[in-house]
Amino acid sequence: MSARIKICGFTRPEDALAAARLGADAIGLVFYAPSPRHVSIAQAQAIIAALPPFVSVVALFVNASREEVENVLAHCAIDILQFHGEESPEFCRSFQRPYLKAVRVQPGTDLMALAAQYHDARGLLTDAFVEGAHGGTGKTFDWTLIPPQLPLPLVLSGGLDEHNVAAAVARVSPAAVDVSSGVESGKGIKSPQRMASFIAAVRAAQNDVSISMRPV
Numbered sequence: 001m002s003a004r005i006k007i008c009g010f011t012r013p014e015d016a017l018a019a020a021r022l023g024a025d026a027i028g029l030v031f032y033a034p035s036p037r038h039v040s041i042a043q044a045q046a047i048i049a050a051l052p053p054f055v056s057v058v059a060l061f062v063n064a065s066r067e068e069v070e071n072v073l074a075h076c077a078i079d080i081l082q083f084h085g086e087e088s089p090e091f092c093r094s095f096q097r098p099y100l101k102a103v104r105v106q107p108g109t110d111l112m113a114l115a116a117q118y119h120d121a122r123g124l125l126t127d128a129f130v131e132g133a134h135g136g137t138g139k140t141f142d143w144t145l146i147p148p149q150l151p152l153p154l155v156l157s158g159g160l161d162e163h164n165v166a167a168a169v170a171r172v173s174p175a176a177v178d179v180s181s182g183v184e185s186g187k188g189i190k191s192p193q194r195m196a197s198f199i200a201a202v203r204a205a206q207n208d209v210s211i212s213m214r215p216v
């Protein structure tokens with residue numbers, strides 16, 4: 001099955017519409033105020049309203065309160081929650097919505113144990129560990145730290161771009177890839193050219209099944 005493509009960190013409706021037209025499966029909205037990609041409820045509503053049908057909307061939170069998450073869910077048509085902080089499994093599953101749990105990977109990170117803890121997640125999203133940052137750093141991590149038999153769908157992220165995503169897909173055969181910085185022309189501003197190149201690279205990598213290493 002071909003890897004799904006999520007592009008994260010939209011701040012403008014026209015960029016999200018361009019992503020959808022280019023073939024992105026999901027767009028991400030960052031509800032984390034310190035991020036340069038942070039959106040207000042009103043911005044999120046405008047972005048979502050610009051989308052065609054069948055493009056999933058992912059709401060990203062970092063250690064948000066229950067009230068913050070519920071407020072977004074009450075005002076925006078969100079399909080999937082993405083928890084990118086230190087949220088507990090109980091917190092993640094308490095909204096009765098599909099969720100992704102993000103993990104910032106470094107040597108020693110036990111992804112098998114985390115997959116067991118967050119067993120009802122729609123996927124485990126692996127990002128690079130960068131001291132002092134929660135994500136959206138544009139940094140890659142050592143993909144060999146991902147166990148080949150991870151029991152949850154893998155959403156690979158962290159420093160992906162049009163130049164390295166084909167190698168990443170070939171190396172770990174993720175269920176999905178997620179990119180933010182790697183398709184930008186400025187913080188929160190997505191480049192149509194970079195999004196097109198990224199999506200083309202994912203699709204091209206998948207046509208070369210001979211170099212896929214993850215069992216399907």
Ligand SMILES: O=C(O)c1ccccc1N[C@@H]1O[C@H](COP(=O)(O)O)[C@@H](O)[C@H]1O
Binds near residue numbers: 138
């Ligand atoms: O995009 C952000 O600003 C952000 C802030 C806080 C946590 C996560 C964030 N983005 C997510 O980070 C990963 C990797 O991003 P990048 O491609 O390396 O820039 C991705 O999952 C984004 O959704």
